[in-house]
Amino acid sequence: MxxxxxxxxxxxxxxxxxxxxxxxxxxxxxxxxxxxxxxxxxxxxxxxxxxxxxxxxxxxxxxxxxxxxxxxxxxxxxxxxxxxxxxxxxxxxxxxxxxxxxxxxxxxxxxxxxxxxxxxxxxxxxASDFTRARTDGIRVVTLDRGYTLDVPARAPWLLLGAKTLSYAVNMAALREARSRGADDAVFITSDGFVLEAPTATLIVRHGDTFLTPAPNAGILHGTTQLSLFEYLQAQGHTAGYSVIAAADLADADAAWLVSSVRLAAPIVAIDDVAVPHDVVLTAEMNRYLLSPRD
Amino acid sequence: MxxxxxxxxxxxxxxxxxxxxxxxxxxxxxxxxxxxxxxxxxxxxxxxxxxxxxxxxxxxxxxxxxxxxxxxxxxxxxxxxxxxxxxxxxxxxxxxxxxxxxxxxxxxxxxxxxxxxxxxxxxxxxASDFTRARTDGIRVVTLDRGYTLDVPARAPWLLLGAKTLSYAVNMAALREARSRGADDAVFITSDGFVLEAPTATLIVRHGDTFLTPAPNAGILHGTTQLSLFEYLQAQGHTAGYSVIAAADLADADAAWLVSSVRLAAPIVAIDDVAVPHDVVLTAEMNRYLLSPRD
Structure with missing residues (x-):
């Protein structure tokens, strides 16, 4: 670096x-x-x-x-x-x-x-060169984040909605993903709902609708995701928030991890199972994300 | 300092x-x-x-x-x-x-x-002067740690058994305790079992038996607690490990938070309810803990 x-x-x-x-x-x-x-x-x-x-x-x-x-x-x-x-x-x-x-x-x-x-x-x-993640995509594994969906709201001292410097768990999750031959992880609640990645936000596509897990005290509001939703809506797509069951992840028509520096990385496999991805749309997304945005 | x-x-x-x-x-x-x-x-x-x-x-x-x-x-x-x-x-x-x-x-x-x-x-x-905590005791609140007792073993990437530098949650729990008029916190699992304090180990006494929550991947093995157990056993007491229900905490004959620098701090109130403490035994414990130990 x-x-x-x-x-x-x-x-x-x-x-x-x-x-x-x-x-x-x-x-x-x-x-x-x-x-x-x-x-x-x-x-x-x-x-x-x-x-x-x-x-x-x-x-x-x-x-x-x-x-x-x-x-x-x-x-x-x-x-x-x-x-x-x-x-x-x-x-x-x-x-x-x-x-x-x-x-x-x-x-x-x-x-x-x-x-x-x-x-x-x-x-x-x-910045590191993320060309390969943006074009060839990333393989992810799902990892239990250890708490149920209702915990963040009732235990604010767990700081689950803050971007703190205490990121050792996020780093350990990335090492766990790599040890399983993957590039990144998606955190799942203990009761089976999708949260976020250790350093990125998840977006899934079903037909013309783009969804991200509902931000609550346990999920960071993704700055790149917010910007990308504006773009997608301007293109005529529907974009919104939802409680997403982990079991439904593999049924999506496409999924991405988006973040401020790597930008949109299409997910090509979840827990070693190949999932569909959209090369053209991903390229459009990253073209937008690389354009000046305020 | x-x-x-x-x-x-x-x-x-x-x-x-x-x-x-x-x-x-x-x-x-x-x-x-x-x-x-x-x-x-x-x-x-x-x-x-x-x-x-x-x-x-x-x-x-x-x-x-x-x-x-x-x-x-x-x-x-x-x-x-x-x-x-x-x-x-x-x-x-x-x-x-x-x-x-x-x-x-x-x-x-x-x-x-x-x-x-x-x-x-x-x-x-x-070191800070901990005389008051050692003699007058400490008031604690119980705080949900957000995960169930079985999580640490199945999710090692949560690093729950390691003493990492990612202590923001531990510090937030201490602030939460102080905002409730207490001195310290005791973490409880979401399914109701006692874990540890943000920077100390819990020991409870029932009659002649001293217990600490069973160390598993989710609890640090307390160095001061280990040393104190040796001392208590040498004095003829029984000391060991157990799964401790949070509901049983208030029934103990006495309880302490022990750590390397503050040493043995007797708990005098749990969630604003006064609990019994033992002035003489606590003084003996701290005399031992202040003596040279290898």
Whole structure:
């Protein structure tokens, strides 16, 4: 991975109305030490993040990502991020992204242990080449997420709707998928409903209707999925939310995992069983997702 | 919190038999930047840790902690830690701890994104003063952990038996407890069995018998609990493991949360209902836990 840029942010409060936040940014060398060992992001995975796709220097769907950052902060009892400050940081980082595809990450950590304030930073790096996933597709396995569909609403301390830095389980699920000869995983509730992938949102197609699992406290609202639904609706398709039984997954006419950087990856096999996919529509989707979107 | 010491470790492989590992250690300023923003510990909570209590420079139960570090590494597919190297690092850090109570933390991270190797470090800091929790006791609330007792065994990718850096849920549970006027939480399975506290092990007493929830893939084996059970057995008590129903918690003659640094904290209320506690026995337990133990 090639770094492009990194920036430490001195977070100002949500109600700070200053218009020039440049003096709250400090550009840093992304390969040089910048965080102390007391960081709670590193000791406890205690913080939140966003990953924003960047195409030829244009950061995609910035507002949706900022809104989700604020949403995660509320769930995690972190100070509300000043979105104007974060927006400026994203645009500043995007200026360093150059041509091609990049990824900008926003990280808001609870700060240093017993410290007075959160720590925050933004990085920009060259994106991996996902051409193969986008064109040849991905094989997925279904993995039990361990809880039933009703758990997130009744146990908010499980933080199931927040994009926290505690992603060890998501990473373990990806390793499990690879150990089974697959590329990715789809999490299923213990009572048999589809949730999401460790780092992506699932979309299934039945005829002319595109569905994604109903976002509840247990599923992240997918920024790329939201954008893609707008596109599909503009093309005359129906797009919406539904409770999707895992047993119905294999019956779909097509299915994708969509995310901010890999974009739309068509699913070609579920638990080692080949499923239909649509080469032409997938190419259209990715053409749209690679076009500048706000 | 006052830092005492920090050390970056260049991890050597498990089968490396060198006897002098001093040149793999680099003492660092714990308050100065030491980690890069690419660290997967900070981006993904992707790594494991141990917290070791230190009394007057003596690190307690080092072997049990090292064994658990190795256990967590296996669950997380991390390279097996060279325990001789980690043992030497603990002893080196302990030399800087001085009088009173300290805590040594061991952290093994998956490393920098796309990097070649894990990163590892050890910190030593002055322990908080837990006198009040040890003597006056703690109020706890029970919180649903969201999964049933049988989940950890069938879904190892949930990493429920590993001490990972993805502790955001544990921290959220402590905040939830405090928002309810309590000091700590006890996690309960969705089907009503007692698990553990976010950062401690539960021990309940019925007459002359001391029980802790049966360690399975979903509960960390408590190093302090193991040591305390040896002590209690040496005193003629019975100590063992059991599946404990949450409904039976309030019927215990006494209950404690035990951990490496806070040691034995007697539970004085569960979900706002006062429960009996044993001042004399608790003092004996903590006297033992503060004595040098290997």
């Amino acid at each position: 090639a770094w492009r840029f990194a920036l430490m942010i001195d977070p100002v409060s949500d109600d700070d109305t200053r218009t020039d936040v440049a003096d709250t940014f400090t550009a840093i060398d992304p390969a040089a030490p910048a965080l102390t060992v007391g960081e709670l992001s590193t000791q406890r995975g205690d913080g939140i993040f966003e990953s924003i796709g960047v195409v030829d220097g244009h950061p995609q769907e910035v507002e949706a990502h900022l809104q989700r950052l604020a949403h995660s902060a509320r769930i995690c009892d972190l100070p509300a991020p000043n979105l104007a400050q974060w927006r400026a940081a994203v645009l500043f980082a995007a200026e360093h992204c150059g041509a091609g595809e990049s990824v900008i990450k926003l990280i808001l950590s609870r700060g240093v242990e017993h410290g007075p304030a959160p720590t925050a930073w933004v990085t920009a790096a060259e | 006052a830092w005492r010491f920090a050390l970056m470790i260049d991890p050597v492989s498990d089968d490396d038999t060198r006897t002098d590992v001093a040149d793999t250690f680099t003492a660092i300023d714990p308050a100065a930047p030491a980690l890069t923003v690419g660290e997967l510990s900070t981006q993904r909570g992707d790594g494991i840790f141990e917290s070791i209590g230190v009394v007057d420079g003596h690190p307690q139960e080092v072997e049990a902690h090292l064994q658990r570090l190795a256990h967590s590494a296996r669950i997380c597919d991390l390279p097996a830690p060279n325990l001789a190297q980690w043992r030497a690092a603990v002893l080196f850090a302990a030399e800087h701890c001085g009088a009173g109570e300290s805590v040594i933390k061991l952290i093994l991270s998956r490393g920098v994104e796309h990097g070649p190797a894990p990163t590892a470090w050890v910190t030593a800091a002055e």
